[in-house]
Amino acid sequence: MTIRLYDTSARQIRDFAPLTPGCVSIYLCGATVQSAPHIGHIRSGLNFDILRRWFAYRGYDVTFVRNVTDIDDKIIKKSAEQERPWWAIGYENERAFNDGYDVLGCLPPTYEPRATGHVPEMIEMMRGLIERGHAYEADGNVYFDVRSFPEYLELSNQDLDELRQPSGEGETGKRDPRDFAMWKAAKPGEPSWETPWGRGRPGWHLECSAMAHKYLGSAFDIHGGGLDLVFPHHENEIAQAKAYGDDFATYWVHNAWVTMAGEKMSKSLGNSVLVSEMVKHWRPIVLRYYLGTPHYRSMIEYSEEALREAESAFARIEGFMQRVTEKAGKTPEAAAEVPPAFAEAMDDDLGVPQALAVIHTTVRQGNSALAADDKEAAVARLAEVRAMLGVLGLDPYDPHWAGEADRGEDLHGAVDTLVRLVLDQREAARSRKDWATADAIRDQLQQSGLVIEDSPTGPRWTLGPR
DSSP states (O other): OOOEEEETTTTEEEEOOOSSTTEEEEEEEEEETTSOOBHHHHHHHHHHHHHHHHHHHTTOEEEEEEEEEOOSHHHHHHHHHHTSOHHHHHHHHHHHHHHHHHHTTOOOOSBOOBGGGGHHHHHHHHHHHHHTTSEEEETTEEEEOGGGOTTTTTTTTOOGGGOOOOOOTTOOOOSSTTOEEEEEEOOTTSOOBOOTTOSEEEOTTHHHHHHHHHHHOSEEEEEEEEGGGIIIIIHHHHHHHHHHTOOEEEEEEEEOOEEETTEEOOTTTTOOOBHHHHHHHSOHHHHHHHHHSSOTTSOEEOOHHHHHHHHHHHHHHHHHHHHHHHHHTSOOOOOSSOOHHHHHHHHBTOOHHHHHHHHHHHHHHHHHHHHTTOHHHHHHHHHHHHHHHHHHTOOTTSGGGHHHHHHHHHHHHHHHHHHHHHHHHHHHHHHTTOHHHHHHHHHHHHHTTEEEEEETTEEEEEEOOO
């Protein structure tokens, strides 16, 4: 089946047809590094990590570019407030973002360019736009003339005559208040670079048009980012790139937000949940499950209850995998192919929720095989589960999660020793037919969050829902 994706520009799901057969090129708007990442920031990287993994599974050679915006108004403001160099703030938070991507199992991008490393490419693009009559200089600023580009606002489906875009601070000399700054004239004490129009620094939008052109050429397959970037950022990228002569992106793919109390999670609202803090309280693989398994175009309303549900759901998968591994005496390898129903769901606009349902169905089939003492069938189901989890970056046996597994095994061993002592007391009570004491011990363990299962080889315990 052909991979199909929802294209924001077309407002419909389209069959994916790559520009180059067997290859897919993706540009994702990455971090603006004025602060450490919250889970809303990381969701975008995680969603596109899953998309990238699925393309790779389908046999595509993927080039994945994710930029870093390391200079903008917010970073400069933070620099003044904290009395620290702008580059120190940017680098510190860039590392925090990369730590966040890594701890949640995102593959590193093919290229990760910084805005400040591509000023020559930006100057070249501005020069070309001025020559073509799409941009102009005023007071050291360089603006894009939006009325010179008839397709402006087609992505966001707005009417230019109804658009009111206020002038930014220091943005003087605009011909039209809706024209946007590609380059901002230098101010005292701010970082700046030399250009034919005087010293200054990049506007937010120019960097992505220039870097996409450098790393992916004049045309590429997919441009991605959060829904909040459709306007003005992506709209302005399109205007710059196409007016320059590039075909730019064929498909526009946008992920939805993580919200709290119905509002987009953001630093400005004071409702952000930092990744660095979240992984202190939740296993990273569980956090990936929580953020990665809803459909990428669906809003996620953050709550601890939802996280606990994700933890319990993933524990059921892990419990099955552990039981089969114990029975097989070794960890079965992942299957070479995922089940057809899983592939069909993933091909259909990255339908992770439907694909996840296939995983849980396979787990139930595997548990039934275990109950029937059908080792061969149980191992086969585990192999399928591993293949599917691998596509989602959620296979607990993957080397990436090995450190987490080791820590979990250490803790599991300590808890197991303590629980075994209590279970031995329960068995002793049962052997002397003291059923009241045996039941009381079982109930107390269950109240502690453990599920006790009596099997022919003796009692076993697993973690239940919190």
